[in-house]
Amino acid sequence: MINAVFSKIFGSRNERFIKKLKPLIDSIASYEPEMEKLNDEDFPQKISAWKEEVANGRDLDDLLPEVFALVREAGKRSLGMRHYDVQMVGGIVLHQGKIAEMKTGEGKTLVATLPAVLNALSGKGVHLVTVNDYLASRDSEWMGKLYNFLGLTVGVIVHGLDDNQRKEAYASDIVYGTNNEFGFDYLRDNMKFYKEQLVQRELNFAIVDEVDSILIDEARTPLIISGASDESTTLYARINSIIPMLKVERDFEIDEKAKAVTMTDDGVSRCEEILGIDNLYDPKHISFQHHIMQALKAHHLFSLDVDYIVKDGQVVIVDEFTGRLMPGRRFSDGLHQALEAKEGVKVESENQTLASITFQNYFRMYNTLSGMTGTADTEAVEFSQIYDLEVIVIPTNRPMSRKDFPDSIYKTQKEKYEAIAKAIAELYKKGQPTLVGTVSIEKSELLSGLLKKMRIPHNVLNAKHHEQEAEIVAQAGQAGRVTIATNMAGRGTDIVLGEGVKELGGLHIIGTERHESRRIDNQLRGRSGRQGDPGSSRFYLALDDDLMRLFGSERIATIMDKLGMEEGEPIENKMVSKAIENSQSKVEGHNFEIRKQLLDYDNVMNQQREVIYTLRRDIMNAEKLDDFTDEFAEELLDNIYYPVEQAKGRPLDEETQEALRSSLDEVFGFSRRDEFKEGVPEREVAEKWIRESLDVLANDAGEQYEEILRYFMLESLDRNWKEHLLNMDHLREGIGLRGYGQKDPKEEYKREGFEIFRDMLGTIKENSLRALCHLRIEKEVSEEEFQHKEQQGMEYSSTEGEEKKKQPIRRENKVGRNDPCPCGSGKKYKKCCGK
Numbered sequence: 001m002i003n004a005v006f007s008k009i010f011g012s013r014n015e016r017f018i019k020k021l022k023p024l025i026d027s028i029a030s031y032e033p034e035m036e037k038l039n040d041e042d043f044p045q046k047i048s049a050w051k052e053e054v055a056n057g058r059d060l061d062d063l064l065p066e067v068f069a070l071v072r073e074a075g076k077r078s079l080g081m082r083h084y085d086v087q088m089v090g091g092i093v094l095h096q097g098k099i100a101e102m103k104t105g106e107g108k109t110l111v112a113t114l115p116a117v118l119n120a121l122s123g124k125g126v127h128l129v130t131v132n133d134y135l136a137s138r139d140s141e142w143m144g145k146l147y148n149f150l151g152l153t154v155g156v157i158v159h160g161l162d163d164n165q166r167k168e169a170y171a172s173d174i175v176y177g178t179n180n181e182f183g184f185d186y187l188r189d190n191m192k193f194y195k196e197q198l199v200q201r202e203l204n205f206a207i208v209d210e211v212d213s214i215l216i217d218e219a220r221t222p223l224i225i226s227g228a229s230d231e232s233t234t235l236y237a238r239i240n241s242i243i244p245m246l247k248v249e250r251d252f253e254i255d256e257k258a259k260a261v262t263m264t265d266d267g268v269s270r271c272e273e274i275l276g277i278d279n280l281y282d283p284k285h286i287s288f289q290h291h292i293m294q295a296l297k298a299h300h301l302f303s304l305d306v307d308y309i310v311k312d313g314q315v316v317i318v319d320e321f322t323g324r325l326m327p328g329r330r331f332s333d334g335l336h337q338a339l340e341a342k343e344g345v346k347v348e349s350e351n352q353t354l355a356s357i358t359f360q361n362y363f364r365m366y367n368t369l370s371g372m373t374g375t376a377d378t379e380a381v382e383f384s385q386i387y388d389l390e391v392i393v394i395p396t397n398r399p400m401s402r403k404d405f406p407d408s409i410y411k412t413q414k415e416k417y418e419a420i421a422k423a424i425a426e427l428y429k430k431g432q433p434t435l436v437g438t439v440s441i442e443k444s445e446l447l448s449g450l451l452k453k454m455r456i457p458h459n460v461l462n463a464k465h466h467e468q469e470a471e472i473v474a475q476a477g478q479a480g481r482v483t484i485a486t487n488m489a490g491r492g493t494d495i496v497l498g499e500g501v502k503e504l505g506g507l508h509i510i511g512t513e514r515h516e517s518r519r520i521d522n523q524l525r526g527r528s529g530r531q532g533d534p535g536s537s538r539f540y541l542a543l544d545d546d547l548m549r550l551f552g553s554e555r556i557a558t559i560m561d562k563l564g565m566e567e568g569e570p571i572e573n574k575m576v577s578k579a580i581e582n583s584q585s586k587v588e589g590h591n592f593e594i595r596k597q598l599l600d601y602d603n604v605m606n607q608q609r610e611v612i613y614t615l616r617r618d619i620m621n622a623e624k625l626d627d628f629t630d631e632f633a634e635e636l637l638d639n640i641y642y643p644v645e646q647a648k649g650r651p652l653d654e655e656t657q658e659a660l661r662s663s664l665d666e667v668f669g670f671s672r673r674d675e676f677k678e679g680v681p682e683r684e685v686a687e688k689w690i691r692e693s694l695d696v697l698a699n700d701a702g703e704q705y706e707e708i709l710r711y712f713m714l715e716s717l718d719r720n721w722k723e724h725l726l727n728m729d730h731l732r733e734g735i736g737l738r739g740y741g742q743k744d745p746k747e748e749y750k751r752e753g754f755e756i757f758r759d760m761l762g763t764i765k766e767n768s769l770r771a772l773c774h775l776r777i778e779k780e781v782s783e784e785e786f787q788h789k790e791q792q793g794m795e796y797s798s799t800e801g802e803e804k805k806k807q808p809i810r811r812e813n814k815v816g817r818n819d820p821c822p823c824g825s826g827k828k829y830k831k832c833c834g835k
Contacts, residue, residue, distance in 0.1 A: 014392060014393050017392055018089060018392070018394075018395065021089055021092055024064070024065065024092060025085050025088050025089065027065040028064075028065045028068045028069050028072070028088055029069075029085075030065075031065060031066050031069035031070075032069055032072065032073070034069070035069050035070055035072070035073035036073060038073070040077065040149070043070065043074055043149060043150050043151065044150060044151025045151075046070060047070075047117075047121070047150050047151050047152060048151065050063055050067065050121050051121050051123060054121045054122055054123070055123065060095075060118055060119065060121065060122065063118065063121070064092070064095065064118060067114075067117060067118045067121070068083075068088060068091060068092075068114050068118070070117075070150070071083070071113055071114050071117050071118075071146070071150070072088075074146050074149050074150050075110065075113065075146055077149065078145045078146045078148075078149040079110075079142075079143075079145060079146055081107075081110055083107075083110060083111070083114065084107070084397045086102075086106070086394055086395050086396070086397050087106070087107055087110060087111045087114070087397075088114065089394055089395075090102055090106075090108070090111040090114075090372070090394045091111050091112075091113075091114030091115050092114075092115075093370070093392045093394065094111070094112065094114070094115040094207055094370040094371075094372065095114070095115040095118055095119070095370070096370075097368045097369060097370050097389070098370060098389060098390045098391070098392050099211055099370065099371045099372070099373070099376050099383055099389050099390065099391045099392065100370075100371070100372045100392055100394050101372075101373060101374065101375065101376045101377055101391055101392065101393045101394060102372060102373075102374060102394045103374050103396050103400065103526060103529075103530070104374045104494075104526040104527060104529075104530050105494055105495075105529075105530020105531045105533075106394070106396060106397060106530075106531070108209065108372045108373075108374075109139055109142070109143060109209075110143070111372065112128055112143070112207050112209070112372065113143055113146055113147070115205075115207060115370065116128060116147075116174050116207065117147070117150060117152065117174075119204070119205040119368070120152055120173040120174055122204065122205075123173075124201065124202055124204035124205070124367075125170065125171075125172070125173065125174075125175060125201050125202070125204050125205075126173065126174045126175065126204065126205045126206075126207070127175050127177065127182060127203075127204075127205070127206040127207070127366075128140075128174065128175065128176045128177075128206075128207050128209065129177065129178065129179050129182060129206055129207065129208040129209060129214060130176060130177070130178055130209045130210070131178065131179070131209070131210045131213055131214065132178060132324070133158040133159055133178060134469075135209070136156055136157070136158055136176045136177050136178055136181075137156055137158060137176075139176055139209075140154055140155070140156040140176035141156075147173070147174055152173040152174060153171075153172040153173045153174070154172055154173070154174050154175075154176070155168065155169030155170060155171070155172030155174070155175040155176070156169060156175070156176045156177060157169050157170070157175060157176070157177030157178070157181045157182065157185070158177065158178070158181065159181065163197065163199055166185060166199040167198075167199040170185075170199055170200050170201055171201070179208070179214045179218065179359060179363075180223065182200075182362070183223040183357065183359065183362045184223060184225065185199055185200050186200060186203075186357070186362060186365075187223060187225050187355040187356070187357060188225065188355075190355060190613045190616060190617075191225070191354065191355060191718065192620075193620070193710075193711070193714055194620065195620050195621050202367075203365050203366045203367065204366065204367050204368070205366065205367065205368045205370075206363065206366045206368070206369050206370070207370050207371065207372065208363065208369070208370070208371040208372070209371070209372055209373075210372075210373050211371025211372060211373045211376060211383075212371075212373045212375055212376050212379055212519055213373070214359060214363075214371075215359060215360070215363060215371065215383070215386075215387060216379055216382060216383075216595070217319075217517075218319075218359055219358065219359050219360050219386075219595050219598070219599075220591075220594060220595055220598060221329070222356050222357060222358045222359075222598070222602065223356060223357050223358070223359070223362070224332070224353055224355070224356040225353075225354045225355040225356070226352055226353050226354055227352055227354050233337060233347040233348070233349060233350070235287065235288075235291055236291065236295070236334070236337045236338060236340070236341040236347050237341050237347065239288070239291040239292055239295045239338075239341075240295055240298075240338070240341035240342055242271070242274050242275075242292075243292075243295050243296065243299050243342075245270070245274065246267055246270065246271075246296070248300070249264075250264065250266055250267070251263070251264055251266055251267030251270055251271075252264060252267045252296055254300055254301065256301070256546075259297070259301050261293060261296040261297055261300065261301065263292070263293075268280050268281075271288070271292055275288060280292075290334065291334065291338070294333065294334045294335050294337075294338040295338045295341070295342070297335060297338070298335060298338035298339045298341075298342045299342055302335075302339060303442070304343070304442075305318075305440065305441045305442040305445075306318070306440040306441065306442050307320070308339060309325070309441065310343050310345060311325070313345050313346065314345060315336060315339045315340050315343060315345060317329050317330070317331065318440075318441065324486075330348075333733075334350060336348075337350060352722070352725075352726055353722075353725045353726065353729060354722055354725070355725075356605075356725065357602075357606075357609065358598060358599060358602045358606075360386055360387070360595075360599050360602070361599075361602055361603070361606045361609075363387070364387060369387065369389065370389075371389065374522070374523060374526045375519045375522045375523050375526065376391045376519075377391055377393055378517075378518050378519045378522070378588070379391075379519060379588075381592075382592050382595070385596075386595075386596070386599060396531075396532070397531060397532075398531055398532030399532055400529055400532070401529060401532055401533070401534055401535070402506075402525070402528050402529030402534070402535040402536060402537065403535070403536040403537075404525060404536070404537050404538075405536065405537065405538040406538075406572045406574055406577055407514075407538070407539045407540070407541050407572065407576070407577045407580065408538060408539070408540050408541070408570040408571075408572055409541045409542070409543070409548075409570055409571045409572070409576060410540070410541070410542045410543070410570050411542065411543055412542055412543070412544060413542045413544055413545075415542065416512075416540050416541065416542040417446065417447060417450060417512075418450075419540060419570065420436070420447065420510060420512060420540050421447070421450040421451060421454060423510065423538075423540075424436065424451065424456060424458075424482055424510070425454055425456060427482075427508055428456050428480060428482055430504060431479045431480045431500075431501075431504055432479075432480075432501070432504040432505050432506075432507075432508055433476060433477050433478060433479060433480065433481040433482070433483075433497075433498070433501060433507050433508070434481070434482050434483070434507075434508050434509075434510060435476050435483045435485065435495070435507060435508070435509050435510070435527055435528070436482070436483065436484045436485065436509075436510045436512065437485060437486075437509065437510070437511050437512065437524040438484060438485070438486055438512045438513075439486070439512070439513055439515060440486065441486060443512055443513075444460055444461075444484050444485070444486055445460065447484055447512065448460045448484055451482070451484075456482060457482065458482035458483065458484060459472050459476075459481075459482070459483045459484070460484045460485075461473065461483060461484065461485040461486070469485075473485065473495060474494065474495065474496070476495045476507065476527075477495040477496055477497040477498055477501060477506075477507050478498035478501070479498050479499070479500055479501050479504070481498075494530065495507060495527055495528075495530065496530075497533055502533060502534055505534055505535070505536060506528060506529065506533050506534035506535035506536065507527065507528040507529075507533075507535050508528070508535070508536045508537070508538075509524060509525055509527060509528045509535070509536070509537035509538070510537075510538060510539075510540065511524055511525075511537070511538070511539035511540065512539075512540060513539070513540070513541055513542070513545040513546075513547065513548075514539060514541060514545070514547050514548075514580055514584060515547070515584075516547060516584065516587045516588070516591065517584065517587070517588055517591070518581060518584045518585070518588065519588075521539065521584075524537075525537045540570075541580070547580070547583060547584070547587070548580070548583075600746055601732060601746070601749060604749060604750050604753050604754075605728060605753075608724075608753070608757045611757075611761075612717065612721055615717065616714065616717060619710060619713050619714060619717070620710070620714070622710075623706070624706065625706055625709040625710060625713070626694075628709075628713065629694060629709065629768075629769065629772065632765040632768060632769050633687065633690050633769060634687075635762070635765055636667060636762075636765060636766055636769060637683060637686060637687065639762070640660060640663045640664060640667075641660070641683050641686075643656050643659075643660065644660070644680075644683070652680070657679070657680050660680055661676075661679075661680055664676075664680075664681070664686060666770070667766055667769060667770050667773070668686070668689065668690055668693065668769065668770075668773045669693070669770075669773050669774045670686075670689060673689060690769075690773065693772075693773045694772065694773070696776075697772060697775055697776070697777070700776065700777035701777050708772075708775070709772065712768050712771045712772055712775075713764075713768045715771075716763075716764050716767040716768040716771065717764050717768075719767075720760050720763050720764045720767065721760070721764075723760075724756065724757065724760045727756055727760075728753060728756065731749065731752055731753060731756065732749065735748055735749045735752075
């Protein structure tokens with residue numbers, strides 16, 4: 001109440017923020033006459049001069065008015081588009097690392113050019129992140145005219161580029177690409193062996209287009225690079241065959257809200273009987289238990305043409321928010337294999353995680369992060385808590401004139417779709433264009449079938465035909481056009497009204513049901529009424545829609561019965577619509593908790609990931625690696641000589657001495673030294689021997705010494721990190737059970753995860769030094785040298801008679817000139833590092 005009164009008197013925080021920017025907008029406008037006088041060739045020169053000033057310490061904020069004015073003039077000359085004042089406001093908001101909420105059609109693509117050019121002056125690069133390859137290519141080409149006019153370089157990162165093309169694109173002043181491509185390039189860079197192979201530069205400044213889609217809708221799915229594991233896939237088909245024998249409620253229960261399945265006691269007994277085992281929950285049968293749960297989810301919680309489709313013999317995920325296909329992405333934890341078994345296609349091997357990161361943690365690594373969208377305000381709390389991003393609602397250039405009608409609610413799906421088809425027919429007859437939003441491919445094709453029977457021409461736009469989506473959506477505002485689209489198909493494409501359509505009422509939006517998130521509904525509505533155009537929208541709901549069925553439809557059904565409503569008659573009531581919005585709000589809160597929990601767990605992994613990736617980069621970039629070998633040796637010797645320190649001068653018992661000697665030999669290969677036979681060496685002596693061993697290696701390896709050190713260190717790090725990710729996955733799967741012991745699962749995950757990580761770091765160092773201290777470089781031996789083997793002091797072995805040619809012994813970890821090169825190039829050592 002107090003906040004409401006305060007807002008009335010002083011205006012909301014948003015209004016006060018916008019008001020504060022007026023002097024800055026006036027300052028930009030004051031430079032316009034000066035910029036209009038410039039010749040075309042002056043523009044790149046000014047950019048070049050400003051780059052030099054920034055390199056010498058000039059603050060970007062000081063340059064903002066002048067740079068924005070230059071970009072405005074460049075837009076007029078290169079694109080025939082002049083930035084409005086409200087677009088200048090949007091540009092300032094983005095530069096300050098905030099989210100600009102701008103309605104559809106307000107020109108977000110053009111707005112991004114302002115902070116992009118300003119931040120490109122730093123020379124550290126600017127990333128513009130879009131939701132798909134089409135938009136990345138379109139925007140880079142379209143806005144590239146403006147950037148090139150200013151003398152700036154533009155790159156685009158899309159699927160299918162090789163490393164050289166990616167490196168060249170990332171070197172540009174401004175880079176367009178998708179969230180997936182940027183994220184995967186970061187992970188791939190942290191799997192490379194040589195700094196010359198890295199493609200990305202520093203993560204400096206990012207503008208995320210459709211920021212709600214990328215940072216919220218996709219935040220539940222982490223980016224994972226994986227490799228096939230060796231486990232067999234036959235069990236998936238076997239378990240799939242028993243699922244039809246299990247009945248809902250008798251053998252298992254379904255919680256649709258939580259997307260979870262729980263076995264009943266009867267179900268457990270039935271599975272034990274079918275599988276011929278005595279106890280499903282015995283640890284040795286944990287694989288059966290896991291496969292049954294995933295198969296039940298596949299059959300009863302995931303639907304064909306809703307959650308996934310089958311295309312070219314493969315199960316392809318459908319994005320629940322956008323309706324787009326996600327080729328290459330797979331459900332984790334065996335669920336994808338369970339779906340493949342269900343659909344009778346080839347069951348691919350389960351994958352083992354090699355590298356992974358959530359979008360939340362990837363985008364938080366940028367020095368400055370900003371974003372734009374038409375709908376962010378409903379998720380302002382999440383943007384603030386997770387990303388520390390403030391949402392600023394930018395005023396529209398022209399007043400909004402769209403009419404949003406109350407929801408029409410029907411008893412059944414049949415009544416609802418008949419009403420929608422009837423409404424479309426009336427609009428088609430009138431000539432008013434209609435865009436129909438559906439939540440799934442299945443529903444879009446159902447409605448299409450009804451319209452075909454009524455002989456109403458229409459376009460169906462769903463994930464099965466997304467290649468043409470932008471072109472079809474762009475034409476959706478033409479007179480008499482009917483377009484059916486899954487929720488966010490064609491997002492980022494403007495719908496321009498055709499001739500005479502404004503007089504007919506503009507574009508009419510029909511929603512076939514409410515989404516879990518109010519924001520997705522608002523995005524659909526926002527396709528109409530751009531730049532002050534007329535437009536209208538209405539949602540049609542049924543009591544057996546998923547949202548209504550799961551969240552409070554009984555109360556509404558009672559109201560409808562009391563009113564004595566007949567079949568086909570809708571209820572239109574603002575209180576009912578408000579109740580539905582409250583249901584959506586609850587679901588949004590639930591989904592926020594899921595994303596927050598994912599982030600809480602990934603934050604543990606993120607701390608570990610930062611340590612490993614920093615160590616990896618340090619090893620990769622270091623000219624000399626002796627500091628690392630010295631540090632590794634010191635830590636290992638600390639552990640090995642710990643009993644000696646504890647003894648405080650007292651003699652060690654025989655068993656402890658033997659264990660200590662065994663460790664020193666196993667890691668450092670001390671048994672080769674005659675002095676080692678005399679007993680446990682002093683620590684200082686051990687340090688001297690390690691250094692001597694590495695000096696011998698350095699002498700034999702010559703110029704390749706540093707690369708050999710680098711190879712074995714990185715190889716040990718990567719191998720152990722991969723195993724660590726698997727161990728952490730297993731820990732995460734079972735950590736929920738700690739709750740039964742009155743322990744906080746998250747705290748236990750942190751504690752146990754830290755212990756596993758600490759042990760893993762020790763193993764990396766131990767494996768690296770073990771390999772290096774045992775390694776010996778053996779040069780290729782010529783025929784003449786064979787004849788003088790006694791003089792050369794080499795060992796030989798003859799196991800098949802004296803008449804056989806004698807060969808030199810190759811000890812483990814020796815690198816011969818004909819062996820594969822340790823650098824991982826795939827070439828022989830003599831033709832690579834041993835040149």
